[in-house]
Amino acid sequence: MDLLNQHVSVRKFSDRMITPELLNRLFVAGARASTTGNMQLYSVVVTRDQAMREQLAPLHFNQPVARTAPVLLTFCADFNRFVKWCEVSGASPGYDNFHSFLTAAIDALLMAQNVCIAAENAGLGICYLGTTTYNAREIIALMKLPQLVVPITTVAVGWPAEQPEQQDRLPVASVIHNEVYHDYSAEEVLAYYSFKEQLESSRKFVAENGKASLAQVFTDVRYKKADNEFFSGKFLEVLKEQGFLK
Amino acid sequence: MDLLNQHVSVRKFSDRMITPELLNRLFVAGARASTTGNMQLYSVVVTRDQAMREQLAPLHFNQPVARTAPVLLTFCADFNRFVKWCEVSGASPGYDNFHSFLTAAIDALLMAQNVCIAAENAGLGICYLGTTTYNAREIIALMKLPQLVVPITTVAVGWPAEQPEQQDRLPVASVIHNEVYHDYSAEEVLAYYSFKEQLESSRKFVAENGKASLAQVFTDVRYKKADNEFFSGKFLEVLKEQGFLK
Numbered sequence: 001m002d003l004l005n006q007h008v009s010v011r012k013f014s015d016r017m018i019t020p021e022l023l024n025r026l027f028v029a030g031a032r033a034s035t036t037g038n039m040q041l042y043s044v045v046v047t048r049d050q051a052m053r054e055q056l057a058p059l060h061f062n063q064p065v066a067r068t069a070p071v072l073l074t075f076c077a078d079f080n081r082f083v084k085w086c087e088v089s090g091a092s093p094g095y096d097n098f099h100s101f102l103t104a105a106i107d108a109l110l111m112a113q114n115v116c117i118a119a120e121n122a123g124l125g126i127c128y129l130g131t132t133t134y135n136a137r138e139i140i141a142l143m144k145l146p147q148l149v150v151p152i153t154t155v156a157v158g159w160p161a162e163q164p165e166q167q168d169r170l171p172v173a174s175v176i177h178n179e180v181y182h183d184y185s186a187e188e189v190l191a192y193y194s195f196k197e198q199l200e201s202s203r204k205f206v207a208e209n210g211k212a213s214l215a216q217v218f219t220d221v222r223y224k225k226a227d228n229e230f231f232s233g234k235f236l237e238v239l240k241e242q243g244f245l246k
Numbered sequence: 247m248d249l250l251n252q253h254v255s256v257r258k259f260s261d262r263m264i265t266p267e268l269l270n271r272l273f274v275a276g277a278r279a280s281t282t283g284n285m286q287l288y289s290v291v292v293t294r295d296q297a298m299r300e301q302l303a304p305l306h307f308n309q310p311v312a313r314t315a316p317v318l319l320t321f322c323a324d325f326n327r328f329v330k331w332c333e334v335s336g337a338s339p340g341y342d343n344f345h346s347f348l349t350a351a352i353d354a355l356l357m358a359q360n361v362c363i364a365a366e367n368a369g370l371g372i373c374y375l376g377t378t379t380y381n382a383r384e385i386i387a388l389m390k391l392p393q394l395v396v397p398i399t400t401v402a403v404g405w406p407a408e409q410p411e412q413q414d415r416l417p418v419a420s421v422i423h424n425e426v427y428h429d430y431s432a433e434e435v436l437a438y439y440s441f442k443e444q445l446e447s448s449r450k451f452v453a454e455n456g457k458a459s460l461a462q463v464f465t466d467v468r469y470k471k472a473d474n475e476f477f478s479g480k481f482l483e484v485l486k487e488q489g490f491l492k
Contacts, residue, residue, distance in 0.1 A: 001367050004275040004360050027418045029250040033359065034374040037468055038413050045423045052425050081420065082464075084435045089461035094471020098478040102379055106399060109352055110374075113279065113359035114250055121247050128280040128356075133348055144426045153352060167284050172273045174327065177291045179298050180390045184327055186334045193331050215335035218328075222283055225340020232345040 003121055008166050010125025011065040013158030018071055022122060026157075030115035033107075041104035042111050043078040045143045045151075046071060055142055059135040060154065065127050069156030074132065074139065075112040077104030079148040079244075101150065101244035108152050116155060125160035128153060134231050136238045147243040168196050249367055254412050256371025257311040259404030264317055268368060272403075276361035279353075285328055287350035288357050291389045291397075293318040301388055305381040306400065311373050315402030320378065320385065321358040323350030325394040325490075347396065347490035354398050362401060371406035374399060380477050382484045393489040414442055 023046070031040065047053055048071055060066040079095045086093040094100075116126045132139065132154045139151045174184075174192040184192075193214075196202055202214045209217050219225070239245045269292070277286065293302055294317055306312040325341045332339040340346075362372045378385065378400045385397045420438040430438075439460075442448055448460045455463050465471070485491045 001271065001275050001364050004278050004364055007278045007280070009280060024418060025247065027422055029247050031415050031418055031421060032250050032253045034253070034255060034362070034372075036376045037464065038415075039464070039469075040416055040421060043421050043423055043427065045425070045427060047425060049425050078421075081430055081435065081438075084430050084432070085439050086461045086465055088432045088435055089439075089459040091459060091461035091465040092471070093465050094474050095469075097474050098482055099379065099474045100469075100478075102481065103376065105351075106355055106376070109355040110359045113356045114363075116280070117360075117363060118247050118250055126280075130282045130349065130352075133345065142426075143423075146427060146429050149427065169277050169284075170286055172270060172277055175277060175286060175289050175324075176273055177289055177389075179291070179293060179295050180388075181289065181291060181392060181395065183390075183392050184330050186330070189327065189330045189334055192327075193335075213335040213337060215332045215337035218283065218285070219332055219337040219339050223285075223341070223346075225338070228340050228343050228345045232343040235348065236344055 003117065007120065008164045009127040010158070010160045010162060010164065011068070011127050011156075012160070012162040013069055013125065014161040016159040018124065018157065018159070023071070026115050026118045026122070029118035030111045033110040033114040035107045035110070036103050039082055040107065041077060041079055041082060042108035043076045043081070043149060044111075045074040045076065047074065052142070056139070059138045059142070060129050060131040061134075063129060063131065065156045066129060069127070070158045071156070073115065073155045073157060074143065074151050075108045075153050075155070076145060076149050076151045077101055077108045079104050080146050083148060095148065096243045096246040098239065098245055101239055105150075105152050112153055112155060119157050123159070124157055127156045129156060133235055136235060137241070140238070140242065145242070150238065150242050150244065168199060170196070249363065253366065254410045255373040256404070256406045256408060256410065257314070257373050257402075258406070258408040259315055259371065260407040262405040264370065264403065264405070269317070272361050272364045272368070275364035276357045279356040279360040281353045281356070282349050286353065287323060287325055287328060288354035289322045289324040289327070289395060290357075291320040291322065293320065298388070302385070305384045305388070306375050306377040307380075309375060309377065311402045312375060315373070316404045317402070319361065319401045319403060320389065320397050321354045321399050321401070322391060322395050322397045323347055323354045325350050326392050329394055341394065342489045342492040344485065344491055347485055351396075351398050358399055358401060365403055369405070370403055373402045375402060379481055382481060383487070386484070386488065391488070396484065396488050396490065414445060416442070
């Protein structure tokens with residue numbers, strides 16, 4: 001539990017290689033994660049090659065960590081392998097639908113988190129790239145992902161060259177509900193977020209962006225309505241292109 | 247890493263209670279999971295109450311574990327709290343779209359897996375219920391989930407009263423791709439799945455269901471095309487009802 005409680009995202013890595021043996025151990029531990037009906041509806045694409053990393057980085061909006069990490073792991077919802085098995089086994093698969101996509105995405109994310117915890121347990125540093133769903137189409141093309149395979153998240157992994165401070169979290173009571181959802185009054189929301197708003201880093205963020213509140217940095221700069229809507233449409237098209245919205 | 251490698255799903259639990267303090271520690275560790283932009287786009291609804299468990303069990307198709315577990319944790323993608331914070335902070339949120347749902351679902355799943363690992367580390371047993379997305383609408387009604395909150399997965403937790411054998415997994419090489427996706431030939435698929443097909447439990451499964459192959463048990467009995475399509479439509483309607491497909 002200490003390991004989980006010490007988690008930080010690492011964005012600077014040393015030159016030290018991750019051996020294939022270690023990477024393999026991470027995947028073995030990853031594949032132990034719970035999976036729907038033991039179907040293991042995921043694949044992981046490992047990016048080490050310098051030329052591939054150069055092509056992948058702009059698809060992650062050139063976040064520095066997408067270039068500096070020695071290894072990028074792209075976790076994909078994958079019904080292709082399972083469907084191929086059905087087809088060679090005289091079975092008629094019916095997994096070209098949204099429900100099946102969601103099932104596979106859940107599988108892929110539980111595996112991803114297991115891999116991250118195994119990595120941290122081995123002394124490695126990790127950082128999730130939340131940008132995978134933005135440019136899923138381009139990642140699909142680059143990695144030659146077939147029908148019924150869609151990338152969901154990417155993890156940068158390497159030996160850490162920094163020890164960042166932990167980020168704040170909301171009071172745990174704010175995300176837990178007993179028996180039924182207790183909706184938030186304005187006062188409760190303000191109380192829960194006040195610690196975050198008063199952080200030196202938050203104040204700096206607000207000032208740098210010339211905004212009136214921390215929330216405005218999120219809505220006006222980081223996660224904008226127009227972008228969210230654009231990428232919603234794009235991702236739903238990708239699901240259709242990959243055969244998950246027939 | 248040993249802890250991850252020893253994972254089994256536990257479906258029988260002793261009468262021993264989980265103390266609120268221990269549950270709280272699991273949530274603290276859970277909330278340490280990576281989260282998009284540190285937004286923590288999730289909520290967890292804790293079901294302990296007997297009457298609530300009785301109402302929840304049929305929504306999980308009366309899987310025995312949904313009744314026998316002392317605690318059920320329903321992990322939800324939640325943009326409601328964040329949006330409420332935006333609104334009281336003079337910010338204009340734009341999170342009523344599919345992209346935002348997916349982002350929140352990813353957050354919720356990484357947190358869920360952290361909670362599971364923390365639970366196992368404390369000696370508890372866990373079992374995921376993959377049925378949450380089937381009856382999301384009814385779970386929303388029962389737990390009074392507001393707009394922009396959608397349940398994604400449920401975890402049964404308790405002190406184990408059994409030590410099940412580990413389930414098989416595919417050879418790890420079958421789920422890993424270097425640089426680009428290596429699509430599977432019929433021979434490769436058969437080789438990867440042969441171990442699973444030859445298991446005593448698989449053969450029994452095939453015989454009991456009167457099928458010609460293990461894959462047919464999946465396509466014809468466990469995860470049928472008509473069901474998948476029905477629940478695809480239903481879940482997309484739920485996303486619309488909850489304000490995530492505007």
